[in-house]
Amino acid sequence: MNTDSATDFEFFILLAKLKSMSGAARALDLTxxxxxxxxxxxxxxxxxxLVNRTTRSISLTPEGETYLRYATQIVEKVREMEEAITGARTDPQGLLRINATLGFGRTTIAPLVSEFAKRFPQVEVQFEVTDRPVDLIEGAFDMAIRFGELPDSRLSARRIMSNRRFLCASPKYLERFGTPEKIEDLLQHRCIIHRQNDDAHGVWRFIDEDHTEALKVRGALSSNDGDIVLRWALDGHGILIRSEWDLAKYVQSGRLEIVLPNAVLPSADLFVYYPRQRNQTARARAFIDFLVERFQAPFIPVDAGKLVRERKKRGARR
Structure with a gap:
């Protein structure tokens, strides 16, 4: 394989990803x-x-699909070869492509990337945030950072952080509308809906021993942005489902209270996903270890039993 062929592979992979000749040209600093x-x-x-051209976009022909599949495999093998040769060096180096969710990636992962870049200046990081999961293999990402279960059987995962989910509301909402005593009471309450991917609108799922129960709740406010719905809950607009990662500081400060603390919801554990068939590079391993290290300290779990006891004490004093 000559140098021109290797460059052509990378050019075509980028072209297939962007589906735009002008976009690929800009990315490669070409006209x-x-x-x-x-x-x-x-x-x-x-x-x-290799491609079908239109005035606005391109699509791959069957021959183009074949070329893309082999080009992706070849480029990946070259990356593995380079890693095998340079892996014995003390400091990780080379390109690391990371994907994360939009809000969490912007507010939490991006600052950690900054810290990692200072610790390992020889690693070039390309960090992308998206509102929906991406195909790591097709997009040539080394890893993705996501809450929830493994989205693709072709991927492997490492748990970065355990993260339970709870129902919560502000004290002023509970004072005005009362505190639900059982899950069915939520049907009489204002619920704030966080729309995520293709989840059914307003359907909250609870785990009861070995099966899952679904409850269709209603509310006047909904959004696909986690920060927005959290702000609405803080403003007293209703009951919301959030993870303890988001809730801990607000519960401790008293701005939010756990509702139905014994109700069990599907967890939102934080995982890093990576292609199963790909050997992890030293730089990828270094970043994952860095994430595990950084997510150990700032987290204070919610003690649901303690919250129940404290609420009963407050009720007795009134």
């Missing part, structure tokens, strides 16, 4: 005519059309 010419030379050499 659009130069990128078009490059693709034409590749197609002429192969004797096959």
């Amino acid at each position: 659009p005519p130069a990128a078009t010419k490059r693709l034409g030379i590749m197609e002429k050499r192969l004797g096959a059309q």
Whole structure:
């Protein structure tokens, strides 16, 4: 494989990902005519059309799909070879591509990337945040940081943090509308809906021993942004489901209270996912170890039993 072929592979992978000739040209610091010419030379050499062109976007032909599959595998093998050669060096180096959820990635992971970059200056980090999960293999990501279960059987995962979920509300809401005593009471309350991916709107699921029960709740406010719904709960608009990672400081300060603390909801454990068939690079291992280290300290779990006892004491004093 010559240098031009290796560069062509990377060019085509980027083109397939962006589905735009002008976008690929900008990413590679080329003019659009130069990128078009490059693709034409590749197609002429192969004797096959790799993409279907329209005025606004491109799509891969069957031959293009085949080229992409092999190009991705070859580029990955080259990366593994380089890692095997340089792996004995003391400090990790090279390109590390990370994906995370939009809000959590922006507020929590991005500062950690900054710390990691200071500790390992030879690692080049490309960090992308998206509102939906991405295909790590097709997108050539080393890892993704997500809450919840493994989204793809082709992936492996490492748990970064255990993270239970609770119902919560502000004291002023509970004083005005009362505190639910059982799960069914939620049907009479104002619930704040956090829309996530393709979840059914307003359906809250609870774990009862070995099965799951679904409850269709209602409320006047809903959003796909976690920070927004948390702010609404703090403002007293209703009952919300949040993880203890988000809740701990607000519960301790008294701005939010746990509702139905013995109700069990599916957990929102934090995982880092990575392609199963890919050997982890030293830089990927270093970043995952760094995440595990950083998520050990700042977390204070919610003690549901203690909250029940404290609420009973407050009720007795009134």
